[in-house]
Amino acid sequence: MKALVYLAVGEKALKECPKPEIAAPTDAIVKIAKTTICGTDLHILKGDLPSCKPGRILGHEGVGVVEAIGPAVTVFKPGDHVLISCISACGKCVYCRKQMYSHCTTGGWILGNTINGTQAEFVRIPHADTSLYPIPAGADEEALVMLSDILPTSFECGVLNGKIEPGSTVAIVGSGPIGLAALLTAQFYSPAEIIMIDLDDNRLEVAKRFGATSAINSSAGDTADIVMKMTGGRGVDTAIEAVGVPATFELCEKIVTPGGTIANIGVHGKKVDLHLESLWDRNIAITTRLVDTVSIPMLFKTVISKKIDPKRLITHHFKFDRILDAYDTFGRAAETKALKVIIEA
Numbered sequence: 001m002k003a004l005v006y007l008a009v010g011e012k013a014l015k016e017c018p019k020p021e022i023a024a025p026t027d028a029i030v031k032i033a034k035t036t037i038c039g040t041d042l043h044i045l046k047g048d049l050p051s052c053k054p055g056r057i058l059g060h061e062g063v064g065v066v067e068a069i070g071p072a073v074t075v076f077k078p079g080d081h082v083l084i085s086c087i088s089a090c091g092k093c094v095y096c097r098k099q100m101y102s103h104c105t106t107g108g109w110i111l112g113n114t115i116n117g118t119q120a121e122f123v124r125i126p127h128a129d130t131s132l133y134p135i136p137a138g139a140d141e142e143a144l145v146m147l148s149d150i151l152p153t154s155f156e157c158g159v160l161n162g163k164i165e166p167g168s169t170v171a172i173v174g175s176g177p178i179g180l181a182a183l184l185t186a187q188f189y190s191p192a193e194i195i196m197i198d199l200d201d202n203r204l205e206v207a208k209r210f211g212a213t214s215a216i217n218s219s220a221g222d223t224a225d226i227v228m229k230m231t232g233g234r235g236v237d238t239a240i241e242a243v244g245v246p247a248t249f250e251l252c253e254k255i256v257t258p259g260g261t262i263a264n265i266g267v268h269g270k271k272v273d274l275h276l277e278s279l280w281d282r283n284i285a286i287t288t289r290l291v292d293t294v295s296i297p298m299l300f301k302t303v304i305s306k307k308i309d310p311k312r313l314i315t316h317h318f319k320f321d322r323i324l325d326a327y328d329t330f331g332r333a334a335e336t337k338a339l340k341v342i343i344e345a
Contacts, residue, residue, distance in 0.1 A: 003057040003120035004323050009047040014323055017057060020116065020124035025072035026090075028128035030082060032320075034145050035062035035118045035343050037330045039178060040267050043244065044113075048269025052113045059119030060086040060111040061148035063141045064345075066132075073128045081135040083300075084118060084125060086111060086149040087293045091130040102290035107131065109290060119323060121345065133296060136304070142342055143303055146181070146310035150340065151299050153265060153291040154181035154242070159189065160295075161287035162238035162263035166190040169231060173251055174242035175203040175215075177313055177339045178265055182240055183210050184308055185299075195236065197223055197251070202337050210312065224254040231257070241265060246272045258282040264289075316341040 003017040020029055038061060044052045052058075066080045076082065088107030089096050095103035102108050107127055111117045116124065125131055135141060159182060164170055168191045172179045175198035186194055195214045196207035204215035216226055228235060235257035241249045244266025252262045253275050262284060274286075302308045315338050318326040326343050329336045 001121040002320065003116070004059065004327075006044060006052060006054060006056045006058050008054050010045060012045060012058070012324070012327065014321070017116075017120065019122050022068060022070045023124065024126060025070040026127050026129065027070040028066050028073055028076060028125045028132065029068040030064040030084060030123050030125055030132070031067045031345070032062050032064040032118055032121060032123060033345050034064075034142060035059050036145050036148075036340055037119075037326060037343070038149055039176065039244070041112070041119075042331060043267045043269060046269065048267065049113065056112065057116035057120050058112045059117035059123075060109065060113070061145060061150075062118040062123070063135060063144055063148075064123070067122065069128065075129040076132060076134070081141070083133040083135055083144050083296075084111075084123070084148055085131050085133065085293045085296060086153075087291060088126045088131040089293075090127045099292060099294045101292045101294065119343070121320070133300065139304060140311070142314065143309070143311045144300075145342060146313060146340065147296055147299055147303060149291065150177055150181045150313070151185065151310055152293045152295045154178050155185040155295050155299065156291050156293075157265040157287075157289040158182040158240040158242065158263050159185050161261070161289055162240050163261050163285075164189045164191055164238050167192045168237040169193040169195070169257075170238045170240065171195040171197060171227060171236040171252075171255055172240045172242055173197045173248045174266065175200065175207045176242065176333070179240070179242035180207060180210055180313060180339065181310070182242055182265065183207055183212055184310070184312075187211050191238075195227060195230065197227075200334050202334075203339075206339070218251070223251060227255040236260060238263060244268050246270055250275070253279060256282075256284050259284065261285045261287060263287045313340045314342055315339045318343050320345055
């Protein structure tokens with residue numbers, strides 16, 4: 001089969017690879033119909049995640065059709081259309097019993113990280129019964145690709161961890177796909193203000209269309225002062241970090257109000273300074289999390305009922321044999337105006 005393979009820092013290739021086979025009784029083999037590229041894939045290519053070794057097939061999102069199942073799989077059968085969760089969960093270990101599926105002792109975020117992923121024609125899914133979701137007939141499978149990772153990640157790591165409440169003030173630092181997904185799901189809780197912060201005017205315009213009440217281009221470097229003036233010197237109740245670089249996390253430290261929350265979503269590959277000299281007395285909470293995907297069933301219902309439309313995040317489409325072009329487009333988002341790209345079999 002063809003697959004996108006991480007070769008070394010900064011290097012990737014579309015290669016012929018062996019088709020995956022059932023390796024455990026709980027496995028399923030899924031023929032990929034649609035997949036996408038995540039900002040985390042770019043972090044891997046930059047060398048930010050040493051857990052992902054050269055030779056790995058990337059990707060942890062997608063929808064497809066079950067081709068084969070192990071003898072212990074009871075929920076799915078060949079021919080079923082399924083949504084692939086970015087997190088594999090056994091459902092039985094101490095962490096799964098706490099619904100911390102991201103820390104599953106035999107799963108977690110392994111697809112496209114420690115085992116081969118979804119940017120391929122076929123993928124092996126461990127713990128299939130608890131790591132796949134059935135897609136009902138007639139559902140928009142392209143929209144559902146956004147449920148593999150980006151929507152539950154933004155919602156769980158940003159909105160829920162950020163303790164967003166009706167009438168609160170929220171700043172989302174980073175108006176890329178994950179920040180925009182946080183913007184969409186934050187509106188479940190009716191905050192009074194959602195301030196989007198980014199360097200890209202195009203993405204800020206998109207954020208306004210998606211429901212942001214204010215947008216700030218942070219290129220001038222006085223963003224913290226602007227936010228403080230906008231909030232009467234108080235700061236924001238929730239500051240969501242949705243980039244994964246030191247500067248954006250430190251900005252969150254500067255703009256959070258006493259009693260507020262900094263919710264980190266970004267994947268950080270470099271150390272960040274924690275300014276306790278200015279935060280020690282401010283009663284703030286700092287939350288970190290890898291998505292557990294516990295919210296997929298709820299988000300599934302909101303997408304099916306059209307209460308939320310994640311297709312608004314999709315800007316480009318590519319056939320699988322053009323996946324390198326898709327990476328180029330996604331990696332040059334400021335020039336191409338790319339948000340999420342769909343890669344079709």
